[in-house]
Amino acid sequence: xxxxxxxxxxxxxxxxxxxxxxxxxxxxxxxxxxxxxxxxxxxxxxxxxxxxxxxxxxxxxxxxxxxxxxxxxxxxxxxxxxxxxxxxxxxxxxxxxxxxxxxxxxxxxxxxxxxxxxxxxxxxxxxx
Numbered sequence: 001x002x003x004x005x006x007x008x009x010x011x012x013x014x015x016x017x018x019x020x021x022x023x024x025x026x027x028x029x030x031x032x033x034x035x036x037x038x039x040x041x042x043x044x045x046x047x048x049x050x051x052x053x054x055x056x057x058x059x060x061x062x063x064x065x066x067x068x069x070x071x072x073x074x075x076x077x078x079x080x081x082x083x084x085x086x087x088x089x090x091x092x093x094x095x096x097x098x099x100x101x102x103x104x105x106x107x108x109x110x111x112x113x114x115x116x117x118x119x120x121x122x123x124x125x126x127x128x
Contacts, residue, residue, distance in 0.1 A: 073092050
């Protein structure tokens with residue numbers, strides 16, 4: 001499945017975007033660069049948690065959810081207020097739970113796609 005491109009408007013509401021701009025004191029283009037970086041990091045983070053060869057089983061919608069959670073976690077991660085740290089921790093917990101369930105589902109899908117050997121009575125005849 002394809003890894004989607006996600007914009008900052010898809011990740012955060014307008015209110016959240018304004019809070020990020022004010023809290024981090026950054027401009028829109030800087031946040032665009034951060035989101036691009038976080039999307040790349042999110043892909044690597046998810047591929048580390050799930051065997052990289054199995055990432056093909058992850059649907060586009062699941063990628064989108066994981067990328068959003070990763071970006072939301074990163075946007076609050078380096079803030080100093082206790083409320084922001086609590087939000088950061090909550091997003092991290094959601095991300096980990098999502099990736100764990102995704103990993104379990106992907107592994108089960110991979111098992112179903114493997115074709116087991118169904119021959120129980122397999123014998124080799126060597127005439128020599």
